[in-house]
Amino acid sequence: MELFILFLSAILVNNFVLSRFLGICPFLGVSKKVETAVGMGMAVTFVMTLASMISYMVYNWILVPLKIEYLYTIAFILVIASLVQFVEMVIQKVSPTLYQALGVYLPLITTNCAVLGVAVLNMNEGYNLIQSIVHGVGAALGFTLAIVLFAGIRERIENNNILTAFQGFPIALITAGLMSIAFLGFQGLL
């Protein structure tokens, strides 16, 4: 039950994009089409899940016993960067179209603060391995949910007649703000 609450809170209440404001770059960059948004969400989910698992192992099984916890940022970034490289290779092989569509944002997952954020949060909250993985999956699904919903809205915005001054990014930012307010409603859930 506790794990379920953790999972749900990571998706809805503490949504990484809309409540914690992490990972805004891909959220705005790759949200023009639902398809690419789903692809990005999947890539981030894969990276985040593995990153939260491996960074837990690296932190608790290597850094803590050796008393070099202060190196956690470097160690986590090392883990994330390697994972992203790996995901990039896999996507290039499996789906070149998705690789094209994600473009520069794929290597940018490396610097996606949501991924580093989940690793650091796991460490700060003192989650165990299972909790870390559940939190990681939840956070990633929350990211996917936010980016896919946002992409759906943006696709519709494309067909609307918007004031010239608001076209493109301004209206996207306003939409993101409104979505964030809407997600605030989940605050009472837990």
Add this chain to the structure above:
Amino acid sequence: MDITSIVYPVISIGGLGILFGAGLGYASKKFAVEVDERIPKVRELLPGANCGGCGFAGCDAFAKAVVEGTVSPSGCSVNTMESTEAIAAFMGLKVEQTEKKVAVVKCKGTCDKSKNKYEYYGITDCRDAALIPGGGAKSCSYGCLGLGSCKKVCPFGAIKIEDGIAVIDEEKCTACGNCVKACPKAVIELVPVTKQVRVLCNSLDKGKEVKESCSVGCIGCRMCVKVCEYGAMDFENNLAHVNYEKCTQCMACVKKCPTKAICGEILSEEVQAS
């Protein structure tokens, strides 16, 4: 200090790095994707400045488009003629001769030759200054503001700000057109590099107003139009233009221009021959 406090971090982080590196190395073999091998070869022959002058995202994207056949190798204005020909030969294409161009700032209004309407203390960027009533501090509202927006976008370091106006180093300029897009006054133009006769004024004002604001502006006297034997001078909106298809570089207009707004140097024979 304990030596282990140095050794442990080095070993653990280094070990992790080697471990992940080995994993990635294995994965790159396993998931290797065959890329069209012509793309890197074409890419090597491109300048690699990623200026975006061709309209693509960078040299890699341009190389891909060349290999796919959607664009001609001469689409890159920055490349030297030899490299463009090498790409064309490599791809089995014929290259059409495109004339090498160079960017020119159509303004001679340096600090001593034109005045300021007011002191500008805003952001050092022409695009900001041009939004202020009066279109910037310069007395001539068509002239170069000299705040260096073009300098910032030039990927080749060919633009300097000297004495209040932008000056382009023609040796370094590759005619990528970034500065033309950046200039809010549209004072920069691409002209053929071999044609030296240039009207260095952008003002559409009438003669009297030009005289008041700048001593080297085109006052619209039409002397150049009258003196040109080849009909190469066009005159529109109080400003002279050179029609480079007709111009023979006789320099009659350069000698005649009362304000010296038309400039031209007699080229060495070597350049003229090429």
